[in-house]
Structure formats: structure tokens, C-alpha cells
Amino acid sequence: MYRVLISDKLGDDAVRILEGRNIEVTFDPAIGKDPARLMEVIGDFDGLAIRSATKVTADVISKAKNLKVVGRAGIGVDNIDIPAATASGIAVMNTPFGNSVTTAEHAIAMMFALARQIPQANESTQAGKWEKSRFMGLELYGKTLGLIGCGNIGSIVADRARGLRMKVVAFDPYLTPERAVELGVESVDLETLLKRADVITLHTPLTDGTRNILNDEALAKTKKGVRIVNCARGGLVDEDALYAALESGQVGGAALDVFATEPATEHKLFGRDDVVCTPHLGASTNEAQENVAIQIAEQIADYLLVGAVSNALNMASVTAEEAPRLKPYISLAEHLGTLAGQVIKGPLTGFEINLAGKVCDLNAAPMTAAALAGVMREQLEGVNLVNAEAVAEERGVKITQSTTHSSAHFDSTISLTVKTAEDERTYVGALFGGEPRLVRVGDIRLEGSFSKNMLLLRNNDKPGFIGALGNILSDAGINIATFHLGRGGADGTAIALVATDEPVSDEVVKKILTLPQALSAYALHF
Numbered sequence: 216m217y218r219v220l221i222s223d224k225l226g227d228d229a230v231r232i233l234e235g236r237n238i239e240v241t242f243d244p245a246i247g248k249d250p251a252r253l254m255e256v257i258g259d260f261d262g263l264a265i266r267s268a269t270k271v272t273a274d275v276i277s278k279a280k281n282l283k284v285v286g287r288a289g290i291g292v293d294n295i296d297i298p299a300a301t302a303s304g305i306a307v308m309n310t311p312f313g314n315s316v317t318t319a320e321h322a323i324a325m326m327f328a329l330a331r332q333i334p335q336a337n338e339s340t341q342a343g344k345w346e347k348s349r350f351m352g353l354e355l356y357g358k359t360l361g362l363i364g365c366g367n368i369g370s371i372v373a374d375r376a377r378g379l380r381m382k383v384v385a386f387d388p389y390l391t392p393e394r395a396v397e398l399g400v401e402s403v404d405l406e407t408l409l410k411r412a413d414v415i416t417l418h419t420p421l422t423d424g425t426r427n428i429l430n431d432e433a434l435a436k437t438k439k440g441v442r443i444v445n446c447a448r449g450g451l452v453d454e455d456a457l458y459a460a461l462e463s464g465q466v467g468g469a470a471l472d473v474f475a476t477e478p479a480t481e482h483k484l485f486g487r488d489d490v491v492c493t494p495h496l497g498a499s500t501n502e503a504q505e506n507v508a509i510q511i512a513e514q515i516a517d518y519l520l521v522g523a524v525s526n527a528l529n530m531a532s533v534t535a536e537e538a539p540r541l542k543p544y545i546s547l548a549e550h551l552g553t554l555a556g557q558v559i560k561g562p563l564t565g566f567e568i569n570l571a572g573k574v575c576d577l578n579a580a581p582m583t584a585a586a587l588a589g590v591m592r593e594q595l596e597g598v599n600l601v602n603a604e605a606v607a608e609e610r611g612v613k614i615t616q617s618t619t620h621s622s623a624h625f626d627s628t629i630s631l632t633v634k635t636a637e638d639e640r641t642y643v644g645a646l647f648g649g650e651p652r653l654v655r656v657g658d659i660r661l662e663g664s665f666s667k668n669m670l671l672l673r674n675n676d677k678p679g680f681i682g683a684l685g686n687i688l689s690d691a692g693i694n695i696a697t698f699h700l701g702r703g704g705a706d707g708t709a710i711a712l713v714a715t716d717e718p719v720s721d722e723v724v725k726k727i728l729t730l731p732q733a734l735s736a737y738a739l740h741f
């Protein structure tokens with residue numbers, strides 16, 4: 216039974232869905248706030264469901280020996296060390312749309328709060344002061360809103376702002392002209408946005424490219440008195456620079472839902488009349504929390520139970536519908552890779568995978584990843600479907616994928632060619648009754664299933680080899696389970712694929728290689 220830890224406050228639906236799918240759940244939001252405790256317990260879990268409080272650091276991942284998936288019930292994944300997760304073969308998923316409307320609404324609410332000083336006016340009124348002349352606001356109608364980041368949330372903010380009859384200018388390097396027209400926003404560079412915006416709102420992830428995007432220099436280029444709204448991530452706005460700009464009046468006010476360090480319980484920006492703060496509430500509505508809890512629970516369960524992958528940051532998607540159809544082909548690809556990995560000597564330099572026949576209609580990425588993982592696992596520990604391509608790329612392996620829509624003798628085949636500095640080998644496999652079969656080695660056709668212990672032999676196609684091989688195995692107390700032969704190699708060689716009940720030792724392999732017909736012999740395990 217799989218075990219999932221929910222270490223942040225998540226909607227009850229998450230527990231209901233996971234338990235309903237026969238997954239054992241530990242729901243303890245205190246763990247997310249206690250890194251030492253998280254490190255202590257994480258080794259017991261196959262899945263981890265989090266929000267922003269849990270920090271999934273490289274240290275946590277190093278202790279997560281059974282962890283297969285981290286599911287972020289929300290959007291931002293800057294609290295997860297994705298390279299470390301990938302290196303450990305852990306899938307990382309989020310729910311990219313579940314809280315976007317809610318967060319966009321919070322940004323609009325913060326813009327109004329700032330424009331009309333609602334929190335300050337509320338406090339003063341409830342204190343019995345009736346300070347009507349103190350709170351002179353800013354009308355948003357006709358003003359220019361500058362969006363930094365125009366993805367899911369930015370687009371919704373743009374739509375709502377246009378409803379308020381604001382002009383919207385957006386800076387987003389990935390915003391296409393067509394999309395800008397569709398959204399009714401003017402796509403501009405950052406300088407132009409800073410110069411023209413009356414209100415700036417940020418909606419980008421926190422990355423090396425966006426960190427401190429509003430720094431001293433940028434703030435100096437804004438319209439005097441500009442209002443700034445940040446409902447994306449602390450760290451996008453340099454907080455010291457913002458403080459100085461508020462002091463000087465360059466910035467007229469700031470509404471912040473997020474902070475460089477969270478929880479932010481003390482801050483130099485607190486207690487100011489020109490600053491409105493909320494404690495990272497962007498996604499905090501019942502609707503958004505229900506959405507993200509349901510989505511992440513289903514994604515985690517689908518991944519663990521069916522192999523379906525949705526919204527993963529570090530691997531290709533596989534739908535729940537295609538997962539059962541893909542599974543046997545993934546297994547075939549992995550078997551071919553495992554075979555190739557045990558035969559090649561020296562580091563892998565090139566990897567080619569060809570899908571032929573009906574298998575072409577399926578998602579190729581997981582098969583490529585499985586075959587690559589199979590090959591590299593024989594040389595490197597811990598390579599799996601999640602990290603195989605990253606590991607291969609890191610090592611400069613040239614990966615080539617191709618498809619051929621017809622397959623000569625089979626419904627579908629997967630062909631794998633692996634290259635090293637010295638060697639190039641091709642193995643072709645097909646499914647038979649849903650089980651992987653090896654159907655070609657180089658240019659020699661055969662038909663053999665994979666089993667735990669095997670021998671792959673190449674020999675000159677001359678009499679006496681099979682008998683002598685049988686004698687060597689029998690002398691070593693090894694029982695032959697199945698024996699598949701292929702012949703007709705251009706060089707007059709033949710192939711034998713032998714399944715044995717016992718593993719074949721190096722010593723026995725050496726003896727086989729003393730036979731005059733023997734050209735190569737590999738003891739394989741699957």
C-alpha cells in the first residue's frame with residue numbers, strides 16, 4: 216500500500232480522494248513547518264503533498280528514500296529543489312490553474328485596497344475617528360496597469376482590469392503578439408512599462424531572471440507615486456529598495472501578499488500608512504483550496520497507481536487513459552535498454568529509439584525515458600524515468616527519436632540503437648500477449664522472451680556449439696529454462712538467447728567463450 220504525507224494545510228478532499236484510492240494518508244500540517252521532523256519521517260512515504268510552507272530541500276530529498284512524487288497543491292514550486300528531486304527520480308507536480316482566478320481576484324482586491332486605503336480607513340473608522348479628509352483615494356478608471364508577467368494569473372488580472380476600464384500594458388518575454396491582441400493588452404518592454412504604469416502588478420514566478428526585477432534602478436524609472444502590488448512571490452521586489460522608494464515618495468504605496476522571508480512576522484515595511492499587507496492569502500479561498508486539493512490528490516494517486524503524469528515539472532505528461540496502453544511498451548523499452556546497458560562497454564555516447572507501427576500513436580517520451588533509464592542504470596545508480604534524459608544530457612549523450620508508421624512483421628516494434636566510442640548495437644522488441652519479446656539483435660531475427668537470468672550469445676553458425684554449451688551449463692549446475700535461436704547474420708553468425716533457472720557466473724561465461732564457435736557471451740539479469 217502506498218503512503219502519502221500531507222505536510223501542509225490542505226482541503227479535506229485530498230485525504231478523502233487518496234484514501235478512497237487505497238492510499239494510506241498521514242495528514243500533519245505541523246510537519247511542513249518543522250524541517251527536522253520532515254527529514255525524520257519522509258523516508259516512510261511514497262508521496263508528499265504540500266503547499267508553500269513545506270520546504271522540500273536537497274537535504275529532505277536525500278532522506279526521501281521511497282519518495283516517488285511531490286505534489287504542490289498550488290502553483291509556485293520555488294519551495295521545492297526540483298533539480299535535486301529530478302536527480303533522485305522524484306516527479307514534481309503542481310496544479311497550475313486551480314487557484315489562478317482566486318489569486319487574480321486577490322491582486323485586484325489589493326489594488327483597490329491600496330487605491331482607496333481601505334484597511335487604514337477601516338481601522339480608523341472602527342476606532343471611532345471618522346477621518347473623512349484623511350483618506351483621499353486614486354480612481355482606477357482610465358489609469359494604466361502595468362503587468363509584469365502575463366501568464367495564467369496575469370491574463371485574468373488583465374481581463375478584470377479592462378473591465379474596470381483601465382489600460383493594460385504587459386511585460387512578458389513569452390507573450391506573443393496574437394495573445395496580447397486576444398487579451399486586449401499592449402505588449403511593452405520593461406522600461407516602457409515602468410515609465411507608463413500608474414499601478415504595477417507582478418505575476419511571474421521567482422527565478423534568477425525575475426529576482427529583484429523591481430530594484431532601486433527599476434523603481435527610479437517609474438512614474439512618481441506609482442502603486443505596486445505583489446501577489447506573486449517575495450523576492451520579485453527588492454524590499455529595501457521599496458522601503459527607500461516609499462520614503463522618498465517615488466512609490467506612492469505598496470500592497471504585498473508575499474515576502475522575501477515567510478512567514479513574515481516582523482518587517483521594516485510593516486506599520487506604514489502606505490503599505491497594505493496580507494499573509495500570503497492569494498490562493499486562500501474555499502473554492503481555490505478545494506480545486507487544488509482535489510487536483511493534487513488525483514494527480515498523486517494517478518501517478519502512484521496508474522503511472523499517469525499530469526502537470527509535472529520534470530517529466531513528460533501521460534494521461535490516465537493512455538497510461539494502461541503505454542505501460543507494456545514502457546516495459547518493453549526498459550527491457551531493451553536494460554539488455555543494451557549490460558552489453559555495452561564504456562560510456563554511452565549515442566542513443567537512438569525508433570517506434571514503428573501502431574505504437575507511433577502513443578506518447579513517445581515515456582518510452583524513450585524508460586529505454587534510456589534501462590541503458591544507463593547499468594552504469595549509474597538511481598537513474599529512472601524521471602531523471603534519465605537529464606542524466607543523459609548531462610553526460611553529452613546524443614539522443615535521437617524517430618517513428619516509422621508501418622512495421623514489417625509485427626503490429627508494433629521498438630528499436631533501440633546504443634552507441635559507445637567503440638561500438639554500436641541494435642536491439643528490436645515487440646509485444647506478444649502484452650509481454651516484451653526480443654525480436655531482433657543487430658541483423659538477426661529471433662523471438663525470445665526476457666526472464667530473470669539470461670545468456671545472450673553470438674557464435675559462428677557451425678555444428679557442435681549448442682551441445683557444448685549445454686554441457687558447460689549442466690556441469691555448472693545451471694538448468695536451461697528456454698532457448699531461442701536466430702541465424703542468418705550477414706557475417707554467418709547466429710544468436711542464442713538462453714533463459715536459465717540460475718544466474719550464470721563470470722566463470723561460466725569465460726568457459727563458454729573458450730568454445731571455438733563462440734564470439735561473444737553476456738550473462739544478463741532483468
Ligand SMILES: NC(=O)c1ccc[n+]([C@@H]2O[C@H](COP(=O)([O-])OP(=O)(O)OC[C@H]3O[C@@H](n4cnc5c(N)ncnc54)[C@H](O)[C@@H]3O)[C@@H](O)[C@H]2O)c1
Nearest residue numbers: 290291318364365366367368387389419420446447497498
Ligand atoms: N500569492 C499567492 O498565493 C499566489 C498564488 C498563486 C500563484 N502565485 C505566484 O504567481 C506566479 C504566477 O502564476 P501564474 O499561474 O500566472 O504562472 P504562469 O506560469 O502562468 O505565468 C507566469 C508568467 O511569467 C512570465 N515570465 C517569466 N519570466 C519573466 C520575466 N523575466 N519577466 C516577465 N515575465 C516573465 C512567463 O512568461 C509567464 O507568462 C506563480 O509563479 C506563483 O509564484 C502566488
Ligand SMILES: O=C(O)[C@H](O)COP(=O)(O)O
Nearest residue numbers: 266267268289290291498
Ligand atoms: O503558488 C501558489 O499557488 C501560491 O503561492 C499559494 O500558496 P499556498 O498554497 O501556500 O497558499
